[in-house]
Amino acid sequence: MHDHGPGHSHLSETEARVRALETLLAEKGLLDPAAVDAVVEAYETRIGPRNGAQVVAKAWADPDYLARLREDATSAILEFGFTGRQGEHMVAVENAPGRHNLVVCTLCSCYPWPVLGLPPAWYKSNEYRARAVREPRKVLDDFGVTLAEGTEIRVWDSTAEIRYLVIPERPAGTEGWSEEALADLVTRDSMIGAGLAKAPEGAA
Amino acid sequence: MTRVHDLGGVQGFGRVPWEPDEPNFHGDWERRVLGMNLVAKAPEGWNIDKGRHARERLHPVTYLASSYFERWLEGLVLRSVEAGWIDEAEIAARIGAPSPEAPPDPARVDAMVERFSTRVPYDRPGTEGLPTPFAVGDRVRTGTADPTGHTRLPAYARGRTGEVVMRHGVHVFPDVSGNGGGEAPTHLYAVRFDAAELFGDEAEPGASVTLDLWHPHLEPAS
Numbered sequence: 001m002h003d004h005g006p007g008h009s010h011l012s013e014t015e016a017r018v019r020a021l022e023t024l025l026a027e028k029g030l031l032d033p034a035a036v037d038a039v040v041e042a043y044e045t046r047i048g049p050r051n052g053a054q055v056v057a058k059a060w061a062d063p064d065y066l067a068r069l070r071e072d073a074t075s076a077i078l079e080f081g082f083t084g085r086q087g088e089h090m091v092a093v094e095n096a097p098g099r100h101n102l103v104v105c106t107l108c109s110c111y112p113w114p115v116l117g118l119p120p121a122w123y124k125s126n127e128y129r130a131r132a133v134r135e136p137r138k139v140l141d142d143f144g145v146t147l148a149e150g151t152e153i154r155v156w157d158s159t160a161e162i163r164y165l166v167i168p169e170r171p172a173g174t175e176g177w178s179e180e181a182l183a184d185l186v187t188r189d190s191m192i193g194a195g196l197a198k199a200p201e202g203a204a
Numbered sequence: 205m206t207r208v209h210d211l212g213g214v215q216g217f218g219r220v221p222w223e224p225d226e227p228n229f230h231g232d233w234e235r236r237v238l239g240m241n242l243v244a245k246a247p248e249g250w251n252i253d254k255g256r257h258a259r260e261r262l263h264p265v266t267y268l269a270s271s272y273f274e275r276w277l278e279g280l281v282l283r284s285v286e287a288g289w290i291d292e293a294e295i296a297a298r299i300g301a302p303s304p305e306a307p308p309d310p311a312r313v314d315a316m317v318e319r320f321s322t323r324v325p326y327d328r329p330g331t332e333g334l335p336t337p338f339a340v341g342d343r344v345r346t347g348t349a350d351p352t353g354h355t356r357l358p359a360y361a362r363g364r365t366g367e368v369v370m371r372h373g374v375h376v377f378p379d380v381s382g383n384g385g386g387e388a389p390t391h392l393y394a395v396r397f398d399a400a401e402l403f404g405d406e407a408e409p410g411a412s413v414t415l416d417l418w419h420p421h422l423e424p425a426s
Contacts, residue, residue: 014274018233018240020298021281024290025244027298034306035316036239041308042316043238044228084321085242089372091394106212106358108256109272114321118238121230122222124272129211131220133360133413134403142220153411157212159356160392160416161252161326162372194222 048117051082052165053186055115056197057179059092060170070094073165077115087114087163093156094167095193100151101166102140102193104132105158112163116188123192133157143194166190168197206350206359208264213360213403234273241276242320247287253382257354258282327373328389334374335419337391342368344395345425346417354382357421361413364401365425369414370394377418391419 025031055077059066069076073090077083090112093101105111106129111119122128131139136153140146147153156164168190174182177200189195229235241255259279260267267275284290331337338344348363349355356378372392380388396414399407 014277015231015233016299017295018236018277019303020295020301021277021290022236022240023298023301023303024294025240025284026304028289030245030284030289031240031243032306033304034309034312035243036236037306038309038312039242039316039320040235040239041313042320046313046317047320078323081321083323085324088323088325089327089375091370104212106360107210107356108259118228120226121272122220122226125221126211126268127217127220130214130217134213134215134399135408136411137408139220143222150410153408154396155411155413156394157358157361157413157415159358160372160375160378160418162392162394162416 043113043118047114049115049186049188049191050183051080051117052112052115052188052191053183054080054179055082055092055165056167056186056191057182059167060174060182061177061179069167077165082114084114086110087112089160089162090115090165091162092165092167093154095169097169098148098151099154100140100147100193101154101156101164102132102136103156103158103164103166104129106130106133107157107159110158110161110163112165115163115165116191120188123194140194143189145195166193168193168195171197171199173200207260208267209260210359212358229273237273237277237280241280244280244284245289247283249384250283251376251381253354253376253378254384255279255283256378257382258286260354326376327392328376328387329374331374331391334390337371337419338368338393338422338424340368340371343425344368344393344422346395346421347423351379353379355379357417358415360402361397361415361417364397366395366397366401366415368393369396372416375418377420379418379420393417393419393422395422 026033059069069092073092077090095101109119109124133155136155171185185198187195190197259275262278343365345365346357346361346363374389375392377388377390394414395417396412399411402413
């Protein structure tokens with residue numbers, strides 16, 4: 001059960017208002033509806049967490065790339081061509097044994113769109129925004145993530161135009177894997193810090 | 205104190221509404237709202253900070269009861285109304301009118317990918333006239349001001365002492381640009397605060413929060 005806002009009658013009111021606004025803006029020449037379709041399709045089909053997964057996989061597999069990512073994540077991520085709106089200034093933060101990073105935006109819902117696509121509803125929820133800074137360990141419980149006792153938790157509140165990408169720990173048993181195979185283990189949530197990378201199939 | 209969008213640390217909220225394999229949108233109207241916000245004409249001098257401030261100015265009860273895309277909808281209405289381009293009566297008059305339909309156009313999708321994959325940075329070259337920046341490792345204390353306008357210093361981090369852990373260079377300062385005062389670029393830092401400094405005895409052990417804060421938010425702490 002989750003909350004996407006008020007109930008159905010209110011929602012159909014909202015739907016009608018959205019349509020009316022679009023009609024009005026188009027009538028006045030303030031909006032091209034075809035551009036709305038095109039930009040949404042761009043984010044639904046081309047710009048998503050698969051981008052970030054490629055960055056993480058390369059960081060795991062290629063020590064030189066990891067060094068470049070640490071030095072200047074914006075440029076290192078641009079090597080893949082990933083940049084643009086909401087990813088102008090990137091910083092990579094690495095998980096390690098005994099250290100976990102978690103990203104939030106308490107004031108709105110800032111999120112690194114070029115590498116992760118559009119933010120999920122939970123990231124934009126009042127619950128996550130309120131609680132992630134105050135009780136990150138309890139929030140991680142909601143995601144089924146339990147960290148070893150004594151693990152340091154670094155929460156990053158994205159208050160500027162710097163966007164943080166979490167580099168999750170590389171799962172054990174993946175030595176020698178290709179970047180492509182590694183990327184399949186990198187979930188969106190793991191790059192926010194709300195999850196861990198997947199263990200390889202068949203691993204304990 | 206402050207506006208309700210400033211949610212960090214606010215108590216009483218329940219479980220995070222996580223769902224596995226969540227879709228990008230939970231209704232077609234959300235698609236339209238996102239797309240309209242990205243491509244509708246914006247008023248002269250509009251910027252990302254003014255956009256955030258428009259959503260922050262929603263009535264507190266409306267803000268808290270609204271979903272993200274409802275806030276984006278009302279932020280877009282507000283900016284278009286304030287520009288003098290539309291009014292509520294005109295929206296109301298079009299309720300139930302047929303929506304404009306646009307056929308899919310792959311070439312335009314390509315063009316949008318290119319447009320939104322173009323980097324428009326927020327850092328600004330030059331440090332002339334700026335104060336001497338803090339250094340990584342410096343202890344700093346945040347201000348206690350509670351401004352009526354847009355600010356990126358959340359209430360939970362006001363009047364707290366932390367440590368500069370990164371220097372991000374000189375960036376546009378939203379506390380000015382979001383209020384129509386120009387870019388006012390200044391030094392931007394990542395500042396780390398122990399959770400106990402922010403939330404007291406009940407803070408989780410071993411936790412910290414790092415915020416990006418601008419030079420005017422900070423003063424040296426001994």
